[in-house]
Amino acid sequence: MKISFKAIAQSYGGQKLFEQLDLSIPSGTFFTLLGPSGCGKTTLLRMLGGFVRPDSGAILFGDEDVTHVPVHKRNVGMVFQDYALFPDRTVLANVCYGLTARGVPNAAAQERALAMLRRVGLADFADRAPAALSGGQRQRVAMARALVIGPRLLLLDEPLSALDVKLRVGLRSMIRELQREAGITTLFVTHDQEEALAMSDQIAVMDRGRIVQIGSPQDIYSRPTTAFAADFVGGANLIAIDSELPPDAAGRRRLKCGDAILLTTSEEPLQVGSQLAVRTEDVAFGEAVDAGPGALPGVVEHVEFRGSTTGYAVRTAVGVVRLDARNGTLAHGPVRDERVMLRVPPSARIVQGT
Numbered sequence: 516m517k518i519s520f521k522a523i524a525q526s527y528g529g530q531k532l533f534e535q536l537d538l539s540i541p542s543g544t545f546f547t548l549l550g551p552s553g554c555g556k557t558t559l560l561r562m563l564g565g566f567v568r569p570d571s572g573a574i575l576f577g578d579e580d581v582t583h584v585p586v587h588k589r590n591v592g593m594v595f596q597d598y599a600l601f602p603d604r605t606v607l608a609n610v611c612y613g614l615t616a617r618g619v620p621n622a623a624a625q626e627r628a629l630a631m632l633r634r635v636g637l638a639d640f641a642d643r644a645p646a647a648l649s650g651g652q653r654q655r656v657a658m659a660r661a662l663v664i665g666p667r668l669l670l671l672d673e674p675l676s677a678l679d680v681k682l683r684v685g686l687r688s689m690i691r692e693l694q695r696e697a698g699i700t701t702l703f704v705t706h707d708q709e710e711a712l713a714m715s716d717q718i719a720v721m722d723r724g725r726i727v728q729i730g731s732p733q734d735i736y737s738r739p740t741t742a743f744a745a746d747f748v749g750g751a752n753l754i755a756i757d758s759e760l761p762p763d764a765a766g767r768r769r770l771k772c773g774d775a776i777l778l779t780t781s782e783e784p785l786q787v788g789s790q791l792a793v794r795t796e797d798v799a800f801g802e803a804v805d806a807g808p809g810a811l812p813g814v815v816e817h818v819e820f821r822g823s824t825t826g827y828a829v830r831t832a833v834g835v836v837r838l839d840a841r842n843g844t845l846a847h848g849p850v851r852d853e854r855v856m857l858r859v860p861p862s863a864r865i866v867q868g869t
């Protein structure tokens with residue numbers, strides 16, 4: 516089922532959070548709202564759940580306007596960061612709850628709940644209290660409880676944030692599998708870019724109540740359109756652009772950035788405040804004789820060994836440029852205070868200010 520936000524406006528204490536916000540979530544997709552704390556993602560999720568009513572605008576489930584439909588009539592499954600399980604009921608009773616509340620007879624409810632618990636690998640824990648489960652197990656119960664009712668829409672509000680890193684990685688593939696099996700439209704809210712990239716069909720990057728870019732994880736990562744998206748998702752060097760020069764013989768655009776001339780294949784127009792965004796893993800060390808378009812001389816300011824990669828911060832005429840080099844690809848990496856020549860590849864993107 517397709518979900519639409521239409522011209523949503525919302526203010527808190529005279530402060531506008533959303534102004535004419537439009538957003539469509541295609542049917543069956545795993546759709547993520549990604550943004551820093553306070554950008555409004557939880558508020559949008561809560562509007563779909565029916566916990567927050569927008570000041571104006573409409574929310575549509577398919578063609579049905581649900582803006583004024585109460586929570587319990589929306590048939591939405593929800594999973595929260597803090598699990599929100601009933602502590603005084605067994606795991607099985609927790610999963611049965613939504614079914615019996617909808618009038619499914621006890622025996623049938625128990626059968627469906629057990630099948631769902633089996634699916635999440637917790638059938639043997641059916642008679643336990645939630646307190647006797649680990650955080651990851653509780654979150655699997657919460658998923659089972661949300662899905663067993665066959666909801667029209669699944670809402671996931673930072674469901675992995677309270678778990679440690681290893682558990683999170685395991686659970687995110689399980690959540691994705693369950694979502695695919697059910698074919699259910701899902702809205703996932705997170706501030707964790709790695710989680711968003713790993714799990715989503717589509718990501719909407721949010722900044723202060725606005726959606727700044729929507730696309731597949733690959734799109735958002737490889738072709739950010741704003742400095743905010745480039746930096747928030749994956750981290751990027753942002754280099755100020757002074758002016759554009761005529762293209763080189765290969766048709767690549769040449770940009771004057773301080774004393775350097777950098778190349779880009781990006782087709783974005785140059786505007787006031789445009790910057791060149793280049794991923795830290797795309798910058799490389801070149802030879803001193805490489806001076807010319809794409810080259811950026813500098814001095815190594817900081818070296819950080821990180822296991823599979825080493826991070827460098829290099830002071831250049833256009834500011835500090837960070838780069839991540841895979842260990843093993845450099846015979847011996849540069850050291851602090853060494854003069855180096857950086858290569859900025861033409862895959863660098865022109866991005867607009869915020």
Ligand SMILES: Nc1ncnc2c1ncn2[C@@H]1O[C@H](COP(=O)(O)OP(=O)(O)OP(=O)(O)O)[C@@H](O)[C@H]1O
Binds near residue numbers: 528532552553559706
């Ligand atoms: N009921 C409310 N009353 C007053 N202000 C609110 C209310 N709900 C949200 N806000 C404000 O709206 C803004 C967006 O909040 P929201 O919880 O949607 O952000 P978020 O992106 O989900 O952040 P977080 O990741 O911290 O939850 C914040 O500045 C918040 O203080």
